[in-house]
Amino acid sequence: xxxxxxxxxxxxxxxxxxxxxxxxxxxxxxxxxxxxxxxxxxxxxxxxxxxxxxxxxxxxxxxxxxxxxxxxxxxxxxxxxxxxxxxxxxxxxxxxxxxxxxxxxxxxxxxxxxxxxxxxxxxxxxxxxxxxxxxxxxxxxxxxxxxxxxxxxxxxxxxxxxxxxxxxxxxxxxxxxxxxxxxxxxxxxxxxxxxxxxxxxxxxxxxxxxxxxxxxxxxxxxxxxxxxxxxxxxxxxxxxxxxxxxxxxxxxxxxxxxxxxxxxxxxxxxxxxxxxxxxxxxxxxxxxxxxxxxxxxxxxxxxxxxxxxxxxxxxxxxxxxxxxxxxxxxxxxxx
Amino acid sequence: xxxxxxxxxxxxxxxxxxxxxxxxxxxxxxxxxxxxxxxxxxxxxxxxxxxxxxxxxxxxxxxxxxxxxxxxxxxxxxxxxxxxxxxxxxxxxxxxxxxxxxxxxxxxxxxxxxxxxxxxxxxxxxxxxxxxxxxxxxxxxxxxxxxxxxxxxxxxxxxxxxxxxxxxxxxxxxxxxxxxxxxxxxxxxxxxxxxxxxxxxxxxxxxxxxxxxxxxxxxxxxxxxxxxxxxxxxxxxxxxxxxxxxxxxxxxxxxxxxxxxxxxxxxxxxxxxxxxxxxxxxxxxxxxxxxxxxxxxxxxxxxxxxxxxxxxxxxxxxxxxxxxxxxxxxxxxxx
DNA sequence: TTTAGCACTCTTTTGTTTAGTTTGCTAACT
DNA sequence: AGTTAGCAAACTAAACAAAAGAGTGCTAAA
Numbered sequence: 248x249x250x251x252x253x254x255x256x257x258x259x260x261x262x263x264x265x266x267x268x269x270x271x272x273x274x275x276x277x278x279x280x281x282x283x284x285x286x287x288x289x290x291x292x293x294x295x296x297x298x299x300x301x302x303x304x305x306x307x308x309x310x311x312x313x314x315x316x317x318x319x320x321x322x323x324x325x326x327x328x329x330x331x332x333x334x335x336x337x338x339x340x341x342x343x344x345x346x347x348x349x350x351x352x353x354x355x356x357x358x359x360x361x362x363x364x365x366x367x368x369x370x371x372x373x374x375x376x377x378x379x380x381x382x383x384x385x386x387x388x389x390x391x392x393x394x395x396x397x398x399x400x401x402x403x404x405x406x407x408x409x410x411x412x413x414x415x416x417x418x419x420x421x422x423x424x425x426x427x428x429x430x431x432x433x434x435x436x437x438x439x440x441x442x443x444x445x446x447x448x449x450x451x452x453x454x455x456x457x458x459x460x461x462x463x464x465x466x467x468x469x470x471x472x473x474x475x476x477x478x479x480x481x482x483x484x485x486x487x488x489x490x491x492x493x494x495x496x497x498x499x500x501x502x503x504x505x506x507x508x509x510x511x512x513x514x515x516x517x518x519x520x521x522x523x524x525x526x527x528x529x530x531x532x533x534x535x536x537x538x539x540x541x542x543x544x545x546x547x548x549x550x551x552x553x554x555x556x557x558x559x560x561x562x563x564x565x566x567x568x569x570x571x572x573x574x575x576x577x578x579x580x581x582x
Numbered sequence: 583x584x585x586x587x588x589x590x591x592x593x594x595x596x597x598x599x600x601x602x603x604x605x606x607x608x609x610x611x612x613x614x615x616x617x618x619x620x621x622x623x624x625x626x627x628x629x630x631x632x633x634x635x636x637x638x639x640x641x642x643x644x645x646x647x648x649x650x651x652x653x654x655x656x657x658x659x660x661x662x663x664x665x666x667x668x669x670x671x672x673x674x675x676x677x678x679x680x681x682x683x684x685x686x687x688x689x690x691x692x693x694x695x696x697x698x699x700x701x702x703x704x705x706x707x708x709x710x711x712x713x714x715x716x717x718x719x720x721x722x723x724x725x726x727x728x729x730x731x732x733x734x735x736x737x738x739x740x741x742x743x744x745x746x747x748x749x750x751x752x753x754x755x756x757x758x759x760x761x762x763x764x765x766x767x768x769x770x771x772x773x774x775x776x777x778x779x780x781x782x783x784x785x786x787x788x789x790x791x792x793x794x795x796x797x798x799x800x801x802x803x804x805x806x807x808x809x810x811x812x813x814x815x816x817x818x819x820x821x822x823x824x825x826x827x828x829x830x831x832x833x834x835x836x837x838x839x840x841x842x843x844x845x846x847x848x849x850x851x852x853x854x855x856x857x858x859x860x861x862x863x864x865x866x867x868x869x870x871x872x873x874x875x876x877x878x879x880x881x882x883x884x885x886x887x888x889x890x891x892x893x894x895x896x897x898x899x900x901x902x903x904x905x906x907x908x909x910x911x912x913x914x915x916x917x
Numbered sequence: 918t919t920t921a922g923c924a925c926t927c928t929t930t931t932g933t934t935t936a937g938t939t940t941g942c943t944a945a946c947t
Numbered sequence: 948a949g950t951t952a953g954c955a956a957a958c959t960a961a962a963c964a965a966a967a968g969a970g971t972g973c974t975a976a977a
Contacts, residue, residue: 287952293940390734405744407742409684409740491828642927642970643925643928643969920976928967939956939958
């Protein structure tokens with residue numbers, strides 16, 4: 248579709264623009280970038296690339312900036328893996344070796360690591376419980392009208408929730424419930440808790456619906472509820488030149504504040520481990536001037552959560568993707 | 583110290599500036615505010631108030647803005663309780679009636695309510711566990727090398743933490759530990775877990791230090807660790823005119839990103855329920871252009887966490903404090 | 918003690934000029 | 948046919964100037 252030189256020109260423009268945030272002139276491309284021709288030739292090529300939709304102008308006599316189509320082509324066809332410096336490798340390794348007790352913390356740490364290395368803001372969310380299998384449920388009575396339910400899933404995710412009762416509950420009752428719930432739910436996918444099962448539990452444990460009902464409700468609630476979203480490096484974005492525009496800065500803060508927006512993207516079903524959304528590709532009005540790269544965080548095939556990097560469309564795709572790939576390797580022991 | 587008219591003038595200027603964010607001119611005060619004199623007289627008063635340090639000028643021929651001393655005098659001496667509208671009362675009531683299972687959620691909801699009603703950003707933090715008494719500890723074995731410890735304090739705060747072991751652990755061992763820990767820690771302030779106690783536990787449970795040690799460590803850690811800080815309404819701040827300055831916006835984002843800064847203020851020991859820090863009063867460089875109002879969130883004398891409102895020095899102190907007082911009343915049933 | 922009046926200060930807005938880029942096009946060149 | 952030098956035209960950005968407007972401080976009179 249594009250001949251070799253056009254590719255080179257496009258690549259040079261994208262990379263130059265990513266570095267400088269300034270429209271790229273035909274002149275600036277002659278000096279380096281291995282384009283062995285004059286600025287006039289490049290101008291011709293640029294005019295062509297613009298006609299084909301890969302480049303935009305900010306005004307009639309400005310340099311060119313990549314269009315979304317341009318970025319997309321760059322990401323799909325022109326991306327080179329970027330080397331990760333020794334320092335960065337050391338930093339990443341030490342961070343990933345942090346001992347954690349909860350899976351969610353691992354995702355958080357990874358998100359923080361990516362943010363530190365790439366200097367972009369990251370958004371992370373733990374694995375959704377509903378895609379998992381219940382390994383074990385334990386009930387713990389706390390005082391006389393409160394209980395904690397602890398649920399362990401097969402991926403090692405632990406969810407706990409406090410349940411309050413309107414009447415006193417005995418240790419004995421808790422034990423019976425514990426036994427029944429485990430009988431029915433152990434090794435079952437979480438979706439199992441459906442209407443018939445509920446009725447079964449009501450029937451079997453005749454002593455009090457007042458006790459069983461809140462338990463079922465609360466367990467379902469905690470397993471279905473959206474995970475918390477964690478932000479890392481919010482302030483890093485403000486060092487970027489695009490954030491000199493108040494408009495942009497405001498939008499950004501708004502995006503991060505309305506977590507549903509981001510959660511939506513992180514949760515959206517897709518096959519790839521790493522997925523790039525450039526500007527309007529996200530199909531979210533608020534994100535039209537930003538790019539998002541999502542990263543499914545897995546160890547040995549097990550979903551551990553999703554991390555999103557959010558930055559300007561002029562994001563250093565190469566760097567971000569290289570770091571993600573490196574972390575992926577690290578986590579999965581193929582070093 | 584200030585005669586009656588000076589007080590009136592100062593109050594008018596503070597309130598006008600809070601409303602408009604524009605320097606207040608002598609002329610604008612003649613029309614309303616019940617100052618029954620000419621602009622020239624007001625000019626004289628303003629010059630006097632400036633000499634006394636209550637007012638500032640942005641330049642020689644501009645109107646006046648309150649100095650920090652001016653705000654402080656206003657807050658200490660001139661504050662009137664503001665009426666809370668019926669709508670607001672309804673809103674607050676409905677929010678506060680939300681049923682929650684965990685105390686921390688209550689603080690979060692209250693913080694969110696304050697943010698919604700006042701249109702300022704709030705920062706909240708749950709009660710620190712170390713000021714409390716352990717009511718009960720329960721251990722739950724999860725799998726064979728993982729356990730969850732659930733700690734209930736006398737204020738109803740529940741803390742839970744996952745503990746991993748390097749060797750297999752039996753239900754029997756967990757039970758023994760559970761018994762021992764409760765023997766020694768029940769009804770004790772959390773500070774009790776000290777060196778001698780640790781040694782005692784090691785001695786009594788001879789089977790394996792590998793098991794007991796991580797338990798003690800993790801329990802201490804979770805009880806001592808800083809609570810999570812929750813932000814509400816970050817984006818609200820960006821509607822304020824002072825946030826048209828990029829400098830200010832950046833600082834603000836930085837403040838919210840470095841949570842220690844805010845946590846520090848929320849945790850700082852002070853007697854009052856409501857405390858106002860105006861600009862440099864906070865003694866934090868980064869906060870010198872902002873005001874913070876902290877609110878100790880209590881029900882029946884029990885500490886439930888602290889909420890901080892952060893906004894420009896030109897904050898609507900009257901509104902914020904009125905809302906806090908109203909919520910305090912509501913929560914403590916003196917309606 | 919208060920106030921009207923006025924000169925003076927300073928900001929804000931608007932317009933103008935100037936200098937500097939960069940493009941697009943034409944015509945020449947390889 | 949592809950490439951390039953050269954140049955006019957388009958446009959931005961910065962600097963400067965002028966004008967308008969708002970507010971004060973001071974003086975002198977009420």
